[in-house]
Amino acid sequence: MMDEIQKRLLAEVADLHGVPEGAYNIRANGQMAARNTTANIDIVSKTDVSGIDIYIKPGTVNESVHIPVVLSQSGMKEMVYNDFHIGEGSDVVIVAGCGIDNCGDQDAEHDGIHRFFIEKNAKVKYVEKHYGAGDGKGKRILNPGTEVYMEEGSYMEMEMVQIKGVDSTVRDTKAELAAGAKLVVRERLMTHGDQNAVSGYSVSLNGEGSSADVISRSVAKDNSYQKFDSRIIGNAPCSGHTECDAIIMDKARILAIPQLEANDLDAALIHEAAIGKIAGEQIIKLMTLGLTEEEAEEQIVNGFLR
Amino acid sequence: MMDEIQKRLLAEVADLHGVPEGAYNIRANGQMAARNTTANIDIVSKTDVSGIDIYIKPGTVNESVHIPVVLSQSGMKEMVYNDFHIGEGSDVVIVAGCGIDNCGDQDAEHDGIHRFFIEKNAKVKYVEKHYGAGDGKGKRILNPGTEVYMEEGSYMEMEMVQIKGVDSTVRDTKAELAAGAKLVVRERLMTHGDQNAVSGYSVSLNGEGSSADVISRSVAKDNSYQKFDSRIIGNAPCSGHTECDAIIMDKARILAIPQLEANDLDAALIHEAAIGKIAGEQIIKLMTLGLTEEEAEEQIVNGFLR
Numbered sequence: 001m002m003d004e005i006q007k008r009l010l011a012e013v014a015d016l017h018g019v020p021e022g023a024y025n026i027r028a029n030g031q032m033a034a035r036n037t038t039a040n041i042d043i044v045s046k047t048d049v050s051g052i053d054i055y056i057k058p059g060t061v062n063e064s065v066h067i068p069v070v071l072s073q074s075g076m077k078e079m080v081y082n083d084f085h086i087g088e089g090s091d092v093v094i095v096a097g098c099g100i101d102n103c104g105d106q107d108a109e110h111d112g113i114h115r116f117f118i119e120k121n122a123k124v125k126y127v128e129k130h131y132g133a134g135d136g137k138g139k140r141i142l143n144p145g146t147e148v149y150m151e152e153g154s155y156m157e158m159e160m161v162q163i164k165g166v167d168s169t170v171r172d173t174k175a176e177l178a179a180g181a182k183l184v185v186r187e188r189l190m191t192h193g194d195q196n197a198v199s200g201y202s203v204s205l206n207g208e209g210s211s212a213d214v215i216s217r218s219v220a221k222d223n224s225y226q227k228f229d230s231r232i233i234g235n236a237p238c239s240g241h242t243e244c245d246a247i248i249m250d251k252a253r254i255l256a257i258p259q260l261e262a263n264d265l266d267a268a269l270i271h272e273a274a275i276g277k278i279a280g281e282q283i284i285k286l287m288t289l290g291l292t293e294e295e296a297e298e299q300i301v302n303g304f305l306r
Numbered sequence: 307m308m309d310e311i312q313k314r315l316l317a318e319v320a321d322l323h324g325v326p327e328g329a330y331n332i333r334a335n336g337q338m339a340a341r342n343t344t345a346n347i348d349i350v351s352k353t354d355v356s357g358i359d360i361y362i363k364p365g366t367v368n369e370s371v372h373i374p375v376v377l378s379q380s381g382m383k384e385m386v387y388n389d390f391h392i393g394e395g396s397d398v399v400i401v402a403g404c405g406i407d408n409c410g411d412q413d414a415e416h417d418g419i420h421r422f423f424i425e426k427n428a429k430v431k432y433v434e435k436h437y438g439a440g441d442g443k444g445k446r447i448l449n450p451g452t453e454v455y456m457e458e459g460s461y462m463e464m465e466m467v468q469i470k471g472v473d474s475t476v477r478d479t480k481a482e483l484a485a486g487a488k489l490v491v492r493e494r495l496m497t498h499g500d501q502n503a504v505s506g507y508s509v510s511l512n513g514e515g516s517s518a519d520v521i522s523r524s525v526a527k528d529n530s531y532q533k534f535d536s537r538i539i540g541n542a543p544c545s546g547h548t549e550c551d552a553i554i555m556d557k558a559r560i561l562a563i564p565q566l567e568a569n570d571l572d573a574a575l576i577h578e579a580a581i582g583k584i585a586g587e588q589i590i591k592l593m594t595l596g597l598t599e600e601e602a603e604e605q606i607v608n609g610f611l612r
Contacts, residue, residue, distance in 0.1 A: 246568075248568050248571055248573070249571065250571065253567075254566075254567070254568045255568075256567075257563060257564075258577070258579070259562065259563045260560075260561070260562040260579055260581050261559075261560070261561045261562075262559060262561075262581040265554055265557070265558075266583060267581065267582075268580075268581070268583070269579075270582075271564070271577070271578065271579040272578050272579075273578075274575070274576045274577070275540075275568040275573065275574070275575045275576075276568075276573075276575070277571050277574070
C-alpha cells in the first residue's frame with residue numbers, strides 16, 4: 001500500500017495517477033509495492049541481488065513497461081540491478097524513474113544499474129525521470145548507471161530528465177551499437193541550490209551504419225555545479241552527433257567535456273557545445289509583455305528544457 | 307657556419323633564405339649560430355639553463371624577432387627555455403620554429419618551453435613552424451611547451467604549424483588572460499606514416515572582457531594518431547570560442563576532447579568539432595577537371611590547411 005507522498009512521487013516520475021496499463025513493477029521504500037505482467041512481458045525478481053529481469057518476447061509491439069521507484073524514508077540507501085531483455089523485432093515503451101521525498105535529517109539514496117539487451121531490429125523508447133522533494137536536511141541522492149547493448153538494426157530513444165530536487169547525482173550511460181543500430185538521447189537537466197550533477201555518456205559505434213545523436217540541455221542555477229562528459233567513439237563507418245547546450249545562472253558552474261574519437265576512416269563525428277546566460281534582450285522582451293524579471297527567466301528556462 | 311641542410315631547414319621553418327632583418331637568434335645543433343639585437347630588442351643567453359631571454363622595450367613597434375632552431379645531427383637531444391618579455395604598448399612579430407633533419411639511426415629531439423610575458427596593451431604575432439626531414443631510422447621528436455601571460459588589454463595571435471615529418475610531438479599551450487586581453491590561435495597540423503601528435507590548449511579567461519578564439523585544423527593520414535585536448539576556462543565575464551576540424555584518411559585515428567568550463571555567470575563559451583573524411587563528391591569534382599584521385603586529395607588537404 002502506498003501513502004499520499006508516494007503517490008505524488010509516482011505522478012512526478014512516471015506520470016502515473018493510478019495503476020498503469022500493461023506491465024509494471026512499482027518499488028516503494030525498497031519493497032515491491034505492485035507488479036503486473038502480460039502475455040508478452042514477464043517481470044522476475046532477481047535472487048542474487050536486489051532488482052528485476054524484464055523479459056519482452058520477440059515481436060511484442062505497442063506495449064509498455066512502467067518500473068517507477070519511490071523513496072519516502074529518510075536514511076534509506078538502496079542499490080538495484082534491473083535488466084531488460086528486449087526480443088527481436090519488438091517495439092515497446094519503457095518508463096522508469098525515481099522520486100525521493102526526504103523530510104528527515106539523514107540522506108536518502110537510490111542507486112541503480114539498468115542494462116538493456118536489445119535484440120535485432122527491436123525498437124525501444126525509454127523514459128527516465130528523476131525527482132526530489134521534501135524539506136529535511138537529509139540529501140536526496142540518485143546515481144543511475146545505464147548500459148545499452150544494441151544488436152543489428154535496433155533503435156533506442158532515451159529521454160533522460162532530472163528537473164528538480166536531486167541534491168547529488170552521478171549519471172553514467174554506456175552504449176555499444178552493432179551495424180545499423182541507432183541511438184537517440186535527449187537529456188534535460190536542471191540543478192539549483194547547492195546541487196551537484198555529473199553526467200557521462202560513452203557511445204561506441206562498432207557496426208557499419210550505426211549512428212548516435214546525443215543532445216543535452218541543461219540549466220544550472222544558484223550555487224549548483226554540473227559536469228558533462230560525453231564521448232562518441234567511431235570504430236566503424238558510422239555517424240555521430242553530440243550537442244551540449246547549457247544556461248548558466250546566478251553563481252553556478254558548468255564544465256563540458258565532449259569527446260570525439262574517430263578510429264575509422266568512415267566515421268563522421270560532430271560536436272557542438274555552448275554555455276551562456278539568458279540573453280538580456282529575451283528577458284526585456286518578456287518584461288514588456290507584463291512579466292516580472294523572475295517570471296520571464298522562468299518562462300525562458302521552461303521553454304529551453306521542454 | 308651553417309651547412310646546406312641547415313639552410314634548407316631554416317627556409318622551411320622560418321621562411322628565411324638568408325639573414326633576417328631585425329633581431330634574431332639562430333640555434334644550430336645546440337649552439338648559437340648567429341645573433342643580432344636592435345636598439346629596442348635585446349637577446350641574452352641564460353646562464354642557469356640552455357636558452358635565451360628576449361627583451362622587447364615598451365613602445366617598440368613594427369619590429370620582428372626570428373629565433374629558429376635547426377637540428378641535423380642524429381642522436382641529439384636538447385631542452386631549451388626561451389622567455390619573451392614584451393614591453394607595454396609594443397607591437398611585434400616573433401617567428402620561432404624548429405626543423406630536424408635526421409639521416410641517422412638515433413632519435414633527434416628538441417624540447418622547448420617558450421614563455422611570453424606580455425605587458426599592458428602590447429600586441430604580438432607569434433608564428434611557430436615545425437618540420438622534419440631526413441630518411442634515417444631515427445625519429446624526429448619535437449615537444450613544444452608554450453606559456454602565455456597576458457596583461458590588461460594585450461593581444462596575441464599564434465600561428466602554430468606542423469605540416470610534415472615530425473614523428474612524435476606533444477604540444478602543450480597554456481594561457482592566462484587579464485581584463486580586455488585577447489588570444490587568437492590558429493593551429494594547422496598534419497600527421498602521416500606512424501606519427502603521433504598530442505596537442506593541448508588550456509586558456510584561462512580571468513579578466514573582465516577577455517576573449518579567446520582557438521581554431522585547430524588537422525589532417526591525419528596513413529597510420530597516424532592525433533589527440534586534441536583544448537580547454538577554455540571562463541573565470542570572469544568573458545567570451546571563448548574553440549573549434550576543431552579534422553580530416554581523417556587511410557587508417558588514421560583522431561581523438562578530440564574539447565572542454566568548456568564556465569565559472570562565471572557572464573562567461574559565454576562555445577565549442578564546435580567535426581571529424582570526417584574528404585567528401586567523395588569533392589574528389590569526383592576535381593577528377594572531372596583532370597586531376598588524379600591522389601592529386602585531388604592533395605589539393606583538398608592543402609586548401610584545408612592553408
